[in-house]
Amino acid sequence: MFVAPGDEAFTLSHEGGEHEAFEDLAWQVADAHGVCYQDSRTWHDHIELQTEHWMLQMERLINAYLDYCYHDTGDGLPAPEESEAGAQCLTDVELIDMFTRRRATLPYKLHHLYPNEALIYHGYIGCSPVLPTVAVSLHTLASYHQIHCICPQFGIQAQCKLLCHLHDVHLQPFL
Incomplete structure (x- = not known):
């Protein structure tokens, strides 16, 4: 069936049930490609x-x-110590400081249970509570705190943009 330009709305009306058929087709296409994500959790x-x-x-x-x-x-950094036998390591974590950015493997102490515990011991804090892959140095956060106290308009987003610019990283809007 050929539809003249501008007449598309006539073939897809709510009255004739075409809209429901279109939605069903869209769901079938999404299911065929495995693109359907339904998460009942809210942002909160x-x-x-x-x-x-x-x-x-x-x-x-x-x-x-x-x-x-x-x-x-x-x-x-903490004072150098002998590594404990049998200690695990936090591997391939991206460590971000004001002027440096590197990947590192950091050893856990035997009494550390959480990855962020090991990161804090080494002077960093992870960006997520469970499985951090990126960590920011405590010195960088302390400098941000001082700047923000002096200039409250300087927010965390500005600090993120600054770090991305200093390390030649494209700023991702979700960070």
Whole structure:
């Protein structure tokens, strides 16, 4: 059936049931390609779950931070120690500092349960509570805090843009 330009609306009306047929066809195409994602959780649910994961770790993270402060030699890294036998490692984490960006493998201490515990011990904090793949240095966050106290208009998004510019990384809008 040939439809003249401008007459498309006449062939797809709500009255004749064509709209429902079109929706059914669209669902069939989506199912055939495996593109149908249905997640009943809301954005609030995602944030709540992430907050719960952080809260489960909070006491251990505080202890790891105090341990980091105690062992800090001033260069942002804890004093070199012998690696513990049987200790696991946090592998292939992207570490971001104000002027450096690198991938590293960081050893856990035997008493560390969470990845962020090991990261904080080494002077970084992960960007997610459970499986961090990117971590920002505590010194970078401290400098952001100082800048934000002086200039409250300087927000976290501006800091992210600054770090992306310094490290030649394209800013992703969801970060």
